[in-house]
Amino acid sequence: MSTSNLQPERVETEIRAEAKRYGFDEVRFASAFPVAGIDEYDRFLEDGLNGTMEWMAKSRPPRADPRQLLPSVRTIAVLGMRYGHARPPDPGGLTGKVACYAWGRDYHNLIGKRLHRMTRNLRTALPGLETYAGVDSRPIIERAWAQQSGMGFLGKNALAIIPAKSSYLFLASILINAELAPTKPLRDHCGSCRRCLDTCPTSAFIGPGQLDARRCISYLTIEHKGRISADLMEKTGRWFFGCDDCQEVCPHNPANPLPADPDFAPRPGHAWMDLEWVLNTDDESLMQHFQGSPIRRPGPTGLKRNAATVLGNLGDAAARPALLHARTHPDESVRHAAVWALDRL
Numbered sequence: 039m040s041t042s043n044l045q046p047e048r049v050e051t052e053i054r055a056e057a058k059r060y061g062f063d064e065v066r067f068a069s070a071f072p073v074a075g076i077d078e079y080d081r082f083l084e085d086g087l088n089g090t091m092e093w094m095a096k097s098r099p100p101r102a103d104p105r106q107l108l109p110s111v112r113t114i115a116v117l118g119m120r121y122g123h124a125r126p127p128d129p130g131g132l133t134g135k136v137a138c139y140a141w142g143r144d145y146h147n148l149i150g151k152r153l154h155r156m157t158r159n160l161r162t163a164l165p166g167l168e169t170y171a172g173v174d175s176r177p178i179i180e181r182a183w184a185q186q187s188g189m190g191f192l193g194k195n196a197l198a199i200i201p202a203k204s205s206y207l208f209l210a211s212i213l214i215n216a217e218l219a220p221t222k223p224l225r226d227h228c229g230s231c232r233r234c235l236d237t238c239p240t241s242a243f244i245g246p247g248q249l250d251a252r253r254c255i256s257y258l259t260i261e262h263k264g265r266i267s268a269d270l271m272e273k274t275g276r277w278f279f280g281c282d283d284c285q286e287v288c289p290h291n292p293a294n295p296l297p298a299d300p301d302f303a304p305r306p307g308h309a310w311m312d313l314e315w316v317l318n319t320d321d322e323s324l325m326q327h328f329q330g331s332p333i334r335r336p337g338p339t340g341l342k343r344n345a346a347t348v349l350g351n352l353g354d355a356a357a358r359p360a361l362l363h364a365r366t367h368p369d370e371s372v373r374h375a376a377v378w379a380l381d382r383l
């Protein structure tokens with residue numbers, strides 16, 4: 039399709055208007071070539087830092103050449119939506135922490151639907167416009183495009199950060215066939231700070247901006263299947279699902295977060311998880327409970343393994359009945375975590 043009828047200013051105006059309409063807080067643009075972040079991505083894979091996330095290697099070809107997603111691509115529109123709400127107070131007791139991104143609705147569904155409507159409206163308003171949109175699960179290195187477009191700088195914690203505003207950002211991309219003026223990248227805003235590197239409980243950063251996913255609590259509690267090694271179980275501390283330690287210490291995240299989409303506000307009981315309830319609820323009911331929530335991702339066995347792990351770290355004898363129950367679970371990784379936890383009570 040020819041792009042000659044697509045006036046860049048008009049395309050940009052329409053995208054900005056639609057992005058605002060669908061709740062995105064930030065919009066930036068990057069030229070589709072050269073491709074952002076692929077060298078770093080390759081080094082990550084070559085060093086095996088992706089753990090068991092084999093999909094990262096399988097999805098490399100379109101990440102390296104976005105023409106495989108949209109043959110006519112010229113520009114990447116990068117969209118950012120803040121999700122950071124203030125963490126509810128610690129209820130204490132036998133509860134575990136949930137990463138902030140998972141307190142509300144599943145962003146894949148929510149943002150995916152908004153992108154679908156948005157791109158449909160754009161194609162209607164701009165005949166000749168071709169689009170390919172994705173949020174997280176599509177093969178696009180969103181963090182790198184966020185950096186290239188100047189939406190944020192890449193912090194030492196390997197996240198895209200909007201200076202003095204937030205790193206709690208969902209990133210989405212729309213590939214388009216129009217040539218828009220790229221927005222400028224930002225300079226580094228970490229300076230001599232290294233709080234995130236020093237705070238990480240598992241020392242998962244092997245250097246500034248270089249994360250060994252195999253040691254990352256988010257990876258271990260969400261993506262990793264099976265047993266977690268004993269030394270890492272101990273270091274997960276109170277994290278039941280994901281981890282925000284490297285964001286909570288970052289000075290670019292204000293103590294009182296900027297307003298974020300209400301769909302990501304904490305659902306009751308989703309910021310601090312009742313761990314006994316997780317272990318005592320049958321697998322099917324657990325999955326039904328987390329319908330529409332990102333917390334569903336590790337499945338019942340991953341969630342129960344995580345609950346037993348945190349109970350072991352809490353070391354409260356009140357958890358014994360739930361752990362004894364978990365010790366009879368059909369999944370080996372749940373039993374392993376329960377036995378490990380019982381030993382620590």
Ligand code: SF4
Pocket residue numbers: 193194195196227228229231232233234235284287288289290
């Ligand atoms: Fe950069 Fe400090 Fe934030 Fe880490 S905590 S990303 S070093 S500013």
